[in-house]
Amino acid sequence: MNTRRLLLSALVAVSLAGCGGPRAFTRGTYEDPNTIEMLGDRFNENDLQLIAKKMAESLASSPRFVQPPPQGQPLPIVLVGKLRNSTSEHIDMRSLADKIQTALAQTGRFALVDQAARQDIAEEYEYQQSGYVNPNAAKAPGQQASVDFLMTGDLASIIQEVGRDKLVYYKMTAKLNDVRTGTLAWTDEKQIRKKFEKQGVSW
C-alpha cells in the first residue's frame, strides 16, 4: 500500500469513528410465528410455545385425565394460577400462563377458569343487575363454577458462559393441585437447553 493510500485510510477511519454507536433497524418483513428463530440469547416466544405444548400434552395424556369424563359428566375445571419466575431474566409469566391455558383448552379435556377475567365478570354482574338488561335473562353472582384443580409452576434457569460459548438451561416445573384434597394430581417438567456463540467484533 502506498503512503497516500495509507494516509487516506487513516483519515477515513478517524471520520468513521465519529459515527460510533448502535445501529437502528429500519426495514422489516412479516415472519411465520411458528418458525424457530434464535436471534438472541434470551427466553423467546418459541420457548414459550415449547413449554405450553409439553405441559398441555402431558396433562391431557396423564392417567387421571387421559379418558374423557363419561357422557353427562362435567369436564374437570382448571385454573392456571401463579407461575413463578426464578430465572435471571424478565419473562412475562402471565403470557406463559395464558399460553398454557390456551393449549389446555385446545385439548378439549378441561374446562378453564380465567383468573384475570374475574374482576371484569364481577363488573358485568353489576351491569346486568342495573336494569339495562332483561331481568329474566340477567346473570347474577352465585352461580360460578367451583375450580377442581389449580395449576402452579416455577421457571428456573442456569446460565453458563465459557469463552465465546453461552449455554442457557431452562426448567419449567408445573403442578396440578387438587383443590378439594390439596393433593398433587399431576406434575411434570420441561427442559430447554440452548447454546449460543457470542459475537465479539463488528465493523
Next chain:
Amino acid sequence: MSNLPDIASQAPRVSASPAAARWGLLFMLACCVLGTGCASDYVARTASARSAYQASDYPRALAELDGEQKEAPERDQLLLLLDKGMVLHAAGQWEESTKVLAQADDLSSQLDITSVSEEAGVLLSNERRRAYRGEDFEKLMISVLQALNYAELGRDEDALVEVRRVNERLEKMITEEKKPYEQLAIARYLGGVLYEDQHEWDSAFIDYMKAYELEPRLEGLVEPLLRLAKKTGRDDAYESLSQKFPDVAHDALSPGDGQLVVVVEAGLSPQKERASRDYGDSGDLIEVPVYRDRGGTPPVRVSVDGQANRAVTVTSLSRVAQVHLNDRIGRMLAKQLAGAVAKAGVAAGVGALTKSKELGVLAFLVLNAGNQADLRSWLSLPAEFQVARFRLPPGKHTVQVDAPGRPTTHEVEVKPGRVEVLVVRSY
C-alpha cells in the same frame, strides 16, 4: 456557448505550490483529528443538569437532560440514559426509571461488541471518540437501581431477577474473565431483604450471610442474620454469630410484626480526572484517567416512631470504582501505546509524502495534541449505599432521614409479615 472552452483556456491556472499542498494536507489532518474531538465533552455539557440534580430540582435536571438528548452525539447516548434513569429514580418516578434504565441496559449490551472501525479511529485520535460503554461497576449498578425501582413498585419477582443478574454477571467476571472483583454487598443484602419478604428463609439467610462476608462492618445489620440462622436450624452458624454478637437482640418476629428497610443512596460517586498533573491543552503521549472522590459522604441517621439508627454503609462505590478502573488500566495503556505507534506511522507517511521531515514531526505533534483521557463516567450515581432497618407494627409510619443540612420525611405503610423497602437519595 461555443466560446466557453476558449474562456476556460484563457483563465489563469491555479496550481498550488508544493509547500502550499504540504501545509494544506497538514491543515486537513489537524482539522480532521482536532475538529472531531473538540466538541465539548459530555461531562461539561451536562454540568448544569447535574447541579440541578444535586439540588434535588429533578424537573429541571430532567428538562436539561432531555435538551441534551436532542444534541448529544450517539457516543454519549448510554451516559444520557444512565443519568436520566438515575434522576427519575431519585425523583421517585420508579416506573419511568425502570423503562429508561432498561433502554440503557439494552444499549450497553449492544455496545459490548468491539467495532473495528471505531477502534481504528480511536487509535489515531483519543478515547473520547469511542461510544461510552460504561465501566463494569456501572453496568452492575443499572441492575442494582432496577432492583430498588422494582422493590419500590412492589414487584418483588422482578427485583429478584435484577439481583440475580448482578450476582451472575459478577460471577462471570470473576471466574470466567478472571477480574479481581468481588460480589456487591448491596446486591446480596437486597436479595436477602427480598427473599425474607417472600418468606424464603434459607435463600434470605444465604444472601445476608454473603453480604456480611463481603462487608464485615455490617454489624448494625446483623440482627436478621442471627434470627434467620436460628429459624433455619443452622446451628453452627448461629453459635458462631451469637458468640461474635452477644448483645444483638434477635427475637423471632411475631406474626403481626412488619419490617422497614431504608436504603440511603448517599453522596456523589467519584469522578474521573487526568492522571498527569500537567493540565495544559497539549495531549500527553499516554493519557489515562483516575478516580477522585467528590467530598466525603455525609453520615445519615434514620428515625421512625422514636427509634433512631445510623445508616450503615453496605457498599462504597468509591472503592468499587477504583478496583474496576485499576483492572482496566493495563489494557488502556496497551491501547494508548498502539495508538502512539499508529500516529507515528501516519506522521512518517506525511513526512514521506511531503518529503519533509519537519512536517512529519509536526503531523505527529498535531495527531498527539488530540490525545485526551476519557473522563466520562456515570456521575449521578451515589458514593455509597447505606441501610437502616426497623421492626415496626403494621400501619402508616413517618420516616425521618437526617443528612447534614438536608433532612427529609417520608410516609411508609408497613404490612404484617412483610419487609417494606424505602429508597432515599441524600447528597
